[in-house]
Amino acid sequence: MEHCARTAFGRHQTLSVSYIGASGRRLLQAIIAIAPPTNPNVNGTLVDNTASSNYNALQVQFQRRLSHGLQALASYTWSHSIDDGSAGSSSVTPNLGVPGSANANRGPSDFDIRGAFSAGITYDVPAPKFNAFTDAILHGWSLQNVIQVRSHPPLTFPM
Numbered sequence: 001m002e003h004c005a006r007t008a009f010g011r012h013q014t015l016s017v018s019y020i021g022a023s024g025r026r027l028l029q030a031i032i033a034i035a036p037p038t039n040p041n042v043n044g045t046l047v048d049n050t051a052s053s054n055y056n057a058l059q060v061q062f063q064r065r066l067s068h069g070l071q072a073l074a075s076y077t078w079s080h081s082i083d084d085g086s087a088g089s090s091s092v093t094p095n096l097g098v099p100g101s102a103n104a105n106r107g108p109s110d111f112d113i114r115g116a117f118s119a120g121i122t123y124d125v126p127a128p129k130f131n132a133f134t135d136a137i138l139h140g141w142s143l144q145n146v147i148q149v150r151s152h153p154p155l156t157f158p159m
């Protein structure tokens with residue numbers, strides 16, 4: 001699901017606000033069956049489709065065209081991803097299902113980044129017009145500067 005609103009402030013600047021949501025159901029998950037003390041030779045892995053996931057994000061973007069080939073863009077995303085086991089693998093202990101408890105591992109996804117900010121400035125370098133050859137080589141160049149800042153993904157501590 002995606003909703004977007006875009007507003008122009010004059011001819012040279014726009015503000016966009018978007019909401020994005022996604023939901024996953026009946027995702028595969030591995031559950032390790034631990035042997036009872038009476039028979040330590042009985043072990044196994046059960047793979048079922050009881051896992052689920054949710055993703056929600058709010059994105060805000062501001063773009064402004066300045067004079068003489070200069071433009072600026074800034075965006076911020078707040079998002080949250082929740083699931084029962086991001087990797088879906090029995091080799092990663094925090095992603096294992098727990099028998100009898102569908103939501104025991106429910107929490108932030110391994111890749112959950114709550115906040116992300118990026119900004120960039122672009123300058124279109126004017127090309128001198130000496131002849132067709134130099135125009136072909138020097139036309140279309142630009143300089144860019146980008147900064148990106150984001151929050152840390154969730155930490156998992158071994159038990």
